[in-house]
Amino acid sequence: MPLDLTLIIVLSLPLLGFAVNGIFGKMLSKKLVGSIATIAVFTSFILATTLFVRLDGTQIVKLFNIVDHDNFKINASFQIDALSVWMSLIITGIGSLIHLFSIGYMSNDEGYYKFFSYLNLFIFSMLILVLGSNYFVLFFGWEGVGLCSYLLISFHYNDKHKGVANSLAGRKAFIMNRIGDGGLLLGLFMLLGQFNSLEYLEIGQSLAANTHLGSGAMVFIALCLFIAATGKSAQIPLFTWLPDAMAGPTPVSALIHAATMVTAGIYLLVRSNFLFELAPSIKDLVLYIGLATTLLSAFIALRQNDIKKILAYSTVSQLGLMFVALGFGAYSVALFHVTTHAFFKALLFLGSGSVIHGMHEEQDIRKMGGLAKLMPITHFTFLIGTMAISGIPLFSGFFSKDEIMAQALHHNIWAYSILVVAVSLTAIYMFRLYFLTFHGNFRGGENLKSKVHESGLSMTLPLAILAILSVFGGILNLPGLFFKGSAHWFDNYLSQGTFGLEHIHNVHLDFNAAIQLMIFASTVALGILVWAYFVYFKKGNLAKSDLELSSWEKLSASKLYFDEAYNYLLVNPLIKLSDFTGKILDIKILRNGVYAIADGVLNTANLSRRWQSGFLSSYLFWMIFGLILFIAFYILKISI
């Protein structure tokens, strides 16, 4: 099968699934709907793997021309290279697993077919995003995924209690993404103005040809792209939508808000590495934003009690970690962490989903506990995920985090220390979550306890697969000190196959430093594991209710007052402005001004009609007066 045809099928299968489920979904049975969607995604995963196997160099597949401008052409064309194929592997692979999971999870939801068609649509636009060969196509996917995320977050819009909240959360997500999109648009405009093209390769080559191209413009472009990334990947200042986005069904959180969509920002930055290399100031900005995000969100996660909210903040924190890597220019490292994070975060979310499913839509960890016995598989896989994310040695997360730490240590010791804090915080809240959920005794009341059950195969199977992946994911990019031969496979794979990356060589620490680093990291992680074991398991230390929180805990529980600050700084002023313009300026001044003029003119009628007094003598008088005026006019005229 030729390459472009494969690509087209990869793209069109999810679209097809979307169309079929969207149109006929109502009539089909739930099983059929679910399997159609899952098979569609899975098939495209298979085809993507064939692409991956046959990959050599970069290939462009041009479908048709969208815009034919004097200065430039914009084509609907796609690019097959290491980066895009890798991303599409993640998307379709994790995607199909999550589809499988959803078959069970959504089984008792009336919007079943809608849900699956939305999921497929999301997969489609995500593939567009990563496979497009120019920023224009990327933008199509970019807004497409935003749209799908809106639809899926506010999926339960007519829920009795949380309906409005869900739809508002969706709206918030869409608007915040829109801010990012605005940035991206501006960047695109500037790119078009500078290069008369939006093709990655053309831009990259013309930059390679003459690097002295206006650095100011480069800074502007890089800044705009980074704004877009912060919007999509939930970085400070645009991150508050992601925790709210947990209003959506859990598979959605796993797919969109952990594994794929939120990593689009990282993809964008990796994709346009050549631009960022020319704008070092923005690279530093990326670094600082990443650091701030990872630290603050980790801190917030400490005292959240909603199982999904904790995971959401940990996602934000992990994404911050990746941005730190990007800030150091270690693109492949960041992407490696994207991969592993996709594994274990999807696992964790699905695990929490299974928990919530078993707990009958109960999300508060204060009501859980001791689930280890009730749902063993979920417990086991969740434990693996926890270990992976908190960097227990030899789990996938360990390696990917370690790479980033290595970069930090090499570049900037302060950054490194901050990262250490953040990572340890991560471990802390993850283990808190784990112990409170699965150990101790059940706090949800007896009648609920009786109903708690382990989920079905369609939900546990994905968990198992993901667990395996997040255990062994680290193999992809082993550090140099183990098997010399296959070390840094992922680095090489990516930097060979992706434009711009071949110039950038990640630093690899020498043996001793690496060893020390790993030992230090693993001791920290294990230490925290032990500590948490004692605190939360032995002492049975529970999550306190909001009242008896100490000051720092309050700060953490109330999310550092970010939402409040935004309301105070942005939302309320906007509302005030709107009220002012709408009520005062528009109606009082402009509209009534027009009325006032009209009335003023017309009311002189009351005056002018008096002139018509009705007395003949006055008429005759005025006629004479008119004559006199005529003559006066004449005299005036000749006197001038």
Added chain:
Amino acid sequence: MILILLPLIFSIIAWIAPSSTMRLIGLIASACSLVASIISVSFFNPTEHVLFDLGVQLVRFSMDSLGYIMVILTNAVFFLVFLSNYYNQIIGHRRFTALAFLMQFGLLGVFTVNTILGFYLFWELTLIPIFMILYWFGSFENSRVLMKFFLYTLFGSLAMLVSVIGLMQITHQQTYDALLAADLSTIGNAGIWLMGGFLLAFAVKIPLFPFHTWQAQTYTKAPIAGTMLLSAIMLKMALFGLLKWVLPIFDGIATDFWRWPIITLSLIGIIYGAVIAIRHQNLKTIFAYASLSHLGLITAGLMLQNSQTNEFAVVQIVNHSIVAIGLFMAAGIIEQRLKTTNINELGGIAKVAPRFAFWFAVLTFISLSVPFTSGFIGEFFLIKAIFDVHVFSGILACTTLVLGAIYMLRAYQAPMFGPTKNEKFLDLRWSEIAVFALLSLAAIYFGLAPKCITDFVAHSLIQTTH
């Protein structure tokens, strides 16, 4: 030729035909003219332009590709209006049908006439029917709002009349091509004043920022069909006049003088409309201000006088018609089912009317100009054009993305989501679904293949920008 006279004939037919058959007559007749225009365009070669007249010296016609686009747009709009209101009272009235066709005749005249005076005549000719429709079928408690609409428009047109006379007397020309050829650089500042007259008329019609106060009230009080006609096609007359007549003719001193004032007003309008829409309570008013915001962008783009930008402005004009019909139709459906468009009194319609919810959502996102829709292409290149000449203005224009998202989603979610306040809500009828589907298909088609518009109009736009 026959294309332009068709609506007049239909109008006369509608006056004499029995009113029981009115609905069908309206639907079929508008369909006829739509089909006729599509057939004739398929025989039309975009590079040429055809001249003909009706025996009146002052009014001669010419068909070029831009005119064709607008003609097809007009016919399509009227067809959709008739289709979408098929089950409403208003279509049953002989008066509405006849007046609507009369107005269609006027619009077609505006888009195809080749003499400046003729342009003015048809421009005004459209005023009487829409005024009558609004008065007879609207809900104007006090006729004040209506009079404001009429006199605002008349005020603009009188200014335009002075300019038309002045133009004809200065150049001693009246046909389009002759006026294009005429050299206005000699008259200097007089040109600025003449153009000002035209711009005043257009600014009232489009409307631009300080002249918009008739719009919101009129849209809110008007019958939904009238609102559709007003916003979907009647405002386009002004944009068309700007694009086809004023900018090319006054190209030079006058345009340089007016460019930035107008662009500034448009930008103010973009922000202003969006900001007001954020908090307004009435669905129709929100959409009115939204269209104020959208049209500001098009105007700003046109004032840049760049042939490429103009092509995309045409795309955006088409898109705005699609959006306007769709949104106002949705508002009309709600109004006609529930007798209110105040979003505080609405809620949870999506639960009782899923089909309506779906299509309304589609239209909402089209109007948010997400990719894959014509709105995206149009907005992208218009904002880019502004951005290229003036970065800050471009950034300002970009804010509409965010603000638009805010008010459109609010306008969609408030009535649709949340607790159901109105239990019985009749879901869409076939005609309404058909309209929504047609609109969405058109939007997506033009969003993926805008070339079919841009390449078509390119020929006639080249001569408009020297």
Added chain:
Amino acid sequence: MDSIVILFISGLLGLFVGMRQQTLLSLIIALGGIILAALAAFFREAYHTPLANYSNYIPTPAYVIILLCFVTLLAILGGYKRYSQDKDHIGDYFSLILFSLCGAIMMVQPNDLMLFFIGLEILSIPIYVLVGIEKGSALSAEAAVKYFFTGSFASAILLFGIALLYGATGSFQLIEIQSNLAFGIWSSPLAIIGSLFILAGFVFKIGAVPFHFWGPDVYQGASNAVLMYMSTVVKIAGIYAIVNVFGQVFRDSYLFWIDLISIIIVLSMFYGYITAWKQNSFRRLIAYSSIANAGLMLLALANTQNSNIFLFVSAYSFATIPLIIINNVANSDDDDLKNWEGIAWKNPLIAIALVVALFSLAGIPPLAGFFGKFSLLWSALPQIPYTVILALIASLIGAFVYLKLLLLALKKPSVQVKQSIPLDQIIALLITTMASLVALYFI
């Protein structure tokens, strides 16, 4: 000349037939006389004013005469219902109208100031009588009194002006006067003041500020039937007299009097339209609107080479007559705007005629009123741009007035009562509406 004779004879015939109280016959005689007169005017090129060759755009009086006859015919048709009500005086009505039409015809083919003056009187005196012909009503009597005294006062002024002009030039022949003035004596006080007095006399006839006072009272006092005649024919005759005398004879002193004319134009338009806004009597409203229209007509003086007033006056007449007919339907006896509410729903013909007439008065294309206005503006704009712009603003206010009337008439009444219109009025309405509609083809 011979159309005057025809009219005069038919008038006399009408008198005799009227004594026999044969309404229909006298109507036929009157109409026949008018039609014959029009035909005569059409076929005889004798009506060729010596002044015509000074300007290329004054339609030769023949057309004006035909217009006058046509308008009178419509007026008679529209008023026939009212006339036929008192059989005793049916003849008087028609013959009076015909006689005054003779005067109008004398006025529009100026040749000699003497004939001018006589024509004016022949035009006016019958109208004095017609206004007062409602014996019973005090209002009609008052209107007659006011009209008579102001009118004769004005004709005295006119006469005085003629005398002064004669003093300045020593002739009544317009051509001689023109040539004498051309030698430069136009600037002599006698000539100037004489011309100003003549202007005053004419401005009184068309009823523009500041000689408009008779208008509203007389219009209100007179009956609809008479109003139809006097609100149109008198204005046409008057404006043609002004255009001929000032546009041609005094055109050397153009720069002198054009400013005065502009002032009159602006004053009359604003005063007329603004005051019309607050009227609750329809005939008064029409009176004020006619004051404003008189101001518009004066725009024709702005360009002496190209003063094309014909279209405007005809449009004005074709718009005013149907309105008065409709008023006749609305108020059979009294004259109150309240009765106009929902009038359009009584009869489709009324609705159409009303809409057309009002929009035509407001000057909305493609109706006749617009083209009339357009031709005026077209010729006036280069000469007196500021006046024209002010006039346009004023006409915007006018649109207010007409729109108010229209909305009043279109208001949907609670109970719809169909009302039939007599045949003669239907004919008049149809003719006028058609005329306003197809104007596009006559430019």
Added chain:
Amino acid sequence: MQVASNIGSSLDFYLFVSIALFAIGAIGAMTRKNMIVLLMCIELMLNAVNLMLVTFSTFYGNGDAQIFVFFTMVVAAAEATVGLSIIIMAYRNLKSIDIDMYNQLKN
């Protein structure tokens, strides 16, 4: 005749008289309330004009002004008759010929 010989010298005098007459008539028309008097005032104005016309015609020595004078007299007579009849009719209605009684029509 002798008058004609020396009239040119005292043209101004005649003009002055006629203008004065005209003014008197006008002012009388404005101020007096009795309709009959009003009528007379207007007649006075017309006669003033006649005087002026005659003066000028002798000044120019051509006769058509004097013909005009006759026409004017006829017209004046006609006006007088119509006016008187109108006054009578008005009197029938209001039983008064005081001009100020007639102001039903106003504003």
